[in-house]
Amino acid sequence: MATELSAWQPLGLYLLAILAFVLGVLALAHLVAPPRPRPIKDMPYESGVDPLGDARLRFDIRYYLIAVLFLLFDVELLFLYPWAVAAYADNGLPVALRDAAFLGVLVFLGLLIIGYLYEWAKGGFRWR
Amino acid sequence: MSVGDILFWIVGLMTALCAVMVVVTQHIVRCAIWLLFTLAGTAGLFFLLGLDFLGATQLFVYVGGTLVLVIFGVMLTATGPFLQLRAGAGEWAIAIIVGLLLYGLIALSWLFADWSKLPESALPDDPRQMYHTEQLGRALLGDTSVQPASELAGVPGSLGAADKASGKLQEPPKRQASAFLLPFEIVSVHLLVVLIGAAYLARAKRKRVVVAPRESL
């Protein structure tokens, strides 16, 4: 592993420093602050009403659906990022290949847009 | 051992530890959190190996995307009896056997691979030079003059390497190295299929709403 860690070494140090900072702050607050637990203080605050049952209820499947859509578009985007960097940069894609790449990306985006419109028409984005 | 090696070992061991915790933990939400650390640690390993874009992809798709799905799924189901997962002895046995088999497969392929046959260009001294996002993009779009070159046999879509100075297409190399343009489009079709599937899910939900009053939040 002959990798030179020019960018990652400061980043790793920075991450360690942040971790130390967070732990330090939490520990300091824990040491300094007076612990005085009381039964009422330990209750969930639900606007003064005594909580009924567990709060971890089941929720709407639509949240799950949004996460699926997000994941899809995320993957799509990650394919577009290298294209966006390379496509028209000075030392990017050779000029001879640009037409083919343009068509390729148009097809890619076109398929995405077809799927998007289908999803829209089927009401996948409606929240009611 | 260089600083890079030490960092790599530390991150690798932590990731492995988190992976073990995923298996051992019985509380299902905590289990998902260990999975979060495992996946993030893997991204860290990619970063340390100089594979910047792959690391970012790991963070984006697995840590930021798939795991949100997993956690939503867990939170949807993690009520009452499903919160604690206790595996029986039989399940443990099967899991251990399957795990060892898979590990053995990886270990064997690592041991028996002839590393000397690897072309010099595949492992340059500094991967950072090789896997620039720009180069990835060029490879993705059909420029076969850059690494990583795909060598999928029989896949059309090779446009050949272009001569940079003249901008003309060179003769395709003897061993047909093909570009990633076709896989790129196939991925797009896959994603379209999933979008249609998601639309179907949404529609099924809407019909049910009309029939029954909702109990969920």
Place this chain on the structure above:
Amino acid sequence: MDWLTIGLIIFVISWLQILCAYLIYLERKVAAWVQDRKGPNRVGPWGLFQPIADGLKFLFKEQVVPAHVHRFLYILAPSIAVITTMLAFAVVPFGPTDVPDPRQKRFIIAPNLDIGLLFIFAIASLNVYSIILGGWASNNKYSLLGSLRSAAQIISYEIPLALSVLGVIVLVGSLNLEHLLNEQARLGIGGWLIWYQPLGWLLFFASALAESNRLPFDLPEAEQELVGGYHTEYSGMKFAMFFLGEYTHVTTVSLLMVILYFGGWHFPFVAEFNANYPGATGVKVLVLWTKASLVILVIMLLRWTLPRFRFDQLMHLAWMGLVPLSLLNLLSVMIVRHWSLSPWLLLPCSVIILTAIPLLHRWKSRQLDWA
């Protein structure tokens, strides 16, 4: 081990603390000014020592961990908020990076990261866990509701955020923030990308506001309906950590916006690309932070200008408004770049898309809902 990096790290961490404390002070002053009040004015002249008093109070307040919470996740959630937002700051240049000797002066923690912008998005997307876990661990119905909404909101707005920036990347051809900045500065004021990407900027601004949970997108908190949303059960230092995360994120986003669209530290006549008069570096740093402060001020004023969205409106805006607009924006950039047209064409193009499409949307949206 180079001492410059270590010093820089210590400086950045403490600078972010001070900055966040005073941003909260500014937020309160702006709110007071809008509402014709005085705001904090007791501690020190004009209440300037208020942040210090607040910090001390956070430290000495009781660390309430209610009995009903999931302890480990309850403490983990605010930590994630701080760690991810502060880590994202590492690749943001907060001063000029083309200084002659980078060993002497450096205004970025991790220089020359090839995937800079992508790194920020990837790390910032992890912030969603602080909210999901905070809400779930609290075992409070308001918190859970708030965190669910917020998670859906954050992941939805990540898509238009990343899509809108693609236009900039196609124009410049790099993900490296230093490179993006220098390219604009090199071309002078005509190179500022706001001229070519006004629509992209607008989409970026809206999505970034939603990502940082600021009004009009502050559904996860929504004091009037959800008490405090995901941080109802938090107090003391852990509560402060959520806020530290939020204001750090606002700072990062403002700097990012200035770097991507407003030429970073470049300003005509004062801080040109090849300005090398004595003190030029200081002037550049000052220009960059002045621009960023203006953005922050706008964000704060927006809070008192726009009403909060309803949740369904919020989701519709992301998926049926911002996503198609950013796709069209990307297509226009693609076409201009492919046929090497003048980039100035993008300015009218943006205006047309921005005005025509919402009109079409209004007219068409009912017809598309045939399912």
